[in-house]
Amino acid sequence: MGLSPKSKRRLQRILPFGVIWFVIGLFVLFIQEAATGNKNINPNAAITLTPKVFVFAMTSVTLIGLLMGTIEVLWLGNLFNNKSFYKKILYKLGLYSFLLLITIIIVYPIAASIELGLPVFHQMVLQKLSNFLISLDFLSTMVSIAVSLFAGLFYSEISQNVGDAVLKNFFTGKYHKPIQEKRIFLFCDMKSSTTIAEHLGHIEYFKMLKAYYADFTNAIINHSGSVYQYVGDEIIISWKYEEGIKNNNWINCFLAMKQDLHDKAEWYKNNFGLAPTFKSGFHVGEVTTGEIGTLKKEIIFTGDVLNTTARIQGLCNTYNVDILISEKLIKELKPEESLKIMSQGIAELKGKEEKMELFTVLRNS
Known part of the structure; x- marks a missing residue:
């Protein structure tokens, strides 16, 4: 083992x-x-x-x-x-x-x-x-x-x-020259973040955001994910394709994040008067990965998959669900009795000519 x-x-x-x-x-x-x-x-x-x-x-x-x-x-x-x-x-x-x-x-x-x-x-x-x-x-x-x-x-x-992975990549020079690779992306956005920020004030909101991200740590580590970026109240998580599909890491990471946040709901209510929730979008595709920057170097991903994942996540409110997954990625999901897959129909993504069938996943009780 x-x-x-x-x-x-x-x-x-x-x-x-x-x-x-x-x-x-x-x-x-x-x-x-x-x-x-x-x-x-x-x-x-x-x-x-x-x-x-x-x-x-x-x-x-x-x-x-x-x-x-x-x-x-x-x-x-x-x-x-x-x-x-x-x-x-x-x-x-x-x-x-x-x-x-x-x-x-x-x-x-x-x-x-x-x-x-x-x-x-x-x-x-x-x-x-x-x-x-x-x-x-x-x-x-x-x-x-x-x-x-x-x-x-x-x-x-x-x-x-x-980040350990970024530091290792800088030392090994893996991304000194851009390479193409297949990756799975999760865009995870806090619900009603603007309203929450106005209610709590900047300092308390920042404290809550810090705790909120910290509570995702175990789920991300335990399911082989890596944090690509924190963008305000949004976190972008990425997997190399092989690591993401192994043991359904990508979907189990989302479910573990959701469960961990649910388990801390009372703590959030006691400390901030509310319990944050989030919505997520998943997609998979080819990206170009490379080192960029002069004053500050970063390893970044570029490719249509990132824009598409952001558009998918943006439709969660429209479909009133916590998670939306592209048809391309749902086909990679290995069957699990505990998971229930439901189609949300064909969607037209903003700025995209091609329409896409989207799915949501629930864990059976």
């Missing part, structure tokens, strides 16, 4: 921490050995870099990076969400530095025991640890750790702001 989309995403976010720590650790060791001519100039405190010590050091550094990534992704990353960027970095640097100081005190004797061929708790090993903690080598180690920490935390914050 394979990993769930949520587990895959977590793993994809954690692995770069290990890579960052490995690369910086390798660079620091190279600089140290080059500067000293591959000689240990302070054998009472520093550990001689033998092949066994090298393998242990690089393994330890990578595992520490992965441990840091795991803590960051699963817990600490959300702890300072309300803090500014630089405060997040400073607070986390302080906490991680304390944890890593403890790690050094644990790992160093093991490395020393490998170098000396003695038990970890041998008097010579412990004496070497004591010498190390008051030496310049210790300060040098702490500086290299601080650099690794900062690089890892900087990556974490940037990936959260621009």
Whole structure:
């Protein structure tokens, strides 16, 4: 049984921490050995870099990076969400530095025991640890750790702001040249958003919008979706075609979003005096995907499928339904007993010559 989309995403976010720590650790060791001519100039405190010590050091550094990534992704990353960027970095640097100081005190004797061929708790090993903690080598180690920490935390914050997939695509250069690909799109728009904004006022409306989008997160992650854009009260979600049709991810994402928002209805009423709802439009088709921009780079999709999806979503009020799906996409829906498909007839989309049959889907009780 394979990993769930949520587990895959977590793993994809954690692995770069290990890579960052490995690369910086390798660079620091190279600089140290080059500067000293591959000689240990302070054998009472520093550990001689033998092949066994090298393998242990690089393994330890990578595992520490992965441990840091795991803590960051699963817990600490959300702890300072309300803090500014630089405060997040400073607070986390302080906490991680304390944890890593403890790690050094644990790992160093093991490395020393490998170098000396003695038990970890041998008097010579412990004496070497004591010498190390008051030496310049210790300060040098702490500086290299601080650099690794900062690089890892900087990556974490940037990936959260621009999105993991976008950051990965920028690094790999996948979309430096435009490519064509088949994608599924969901345009999801809050109902009566203008009236709600006028009723709540700008600040309270923004707070509600922030919570509203946050409540979609699990559904999107669990069904392999990715957020393309937030446009005011509208969110555009996209799937690569193969990922979208797998396990009916595209429709199950919508149903999960609807259920999660329904489950929080009382919370919204208690905090904002109302419970938001939304309407959605689905379509599938070819898009051109590429990197664009000079002052600010983005990866964007262009193609008729986006305009068509927006037009489909705009007809939800006309048909008095929460969801409308194009005929082209409904044909890709794998049969599920829990789903009821209903045709809404042939529709004429604004600005489009070609008419299209639209469908809505309900989950059977």
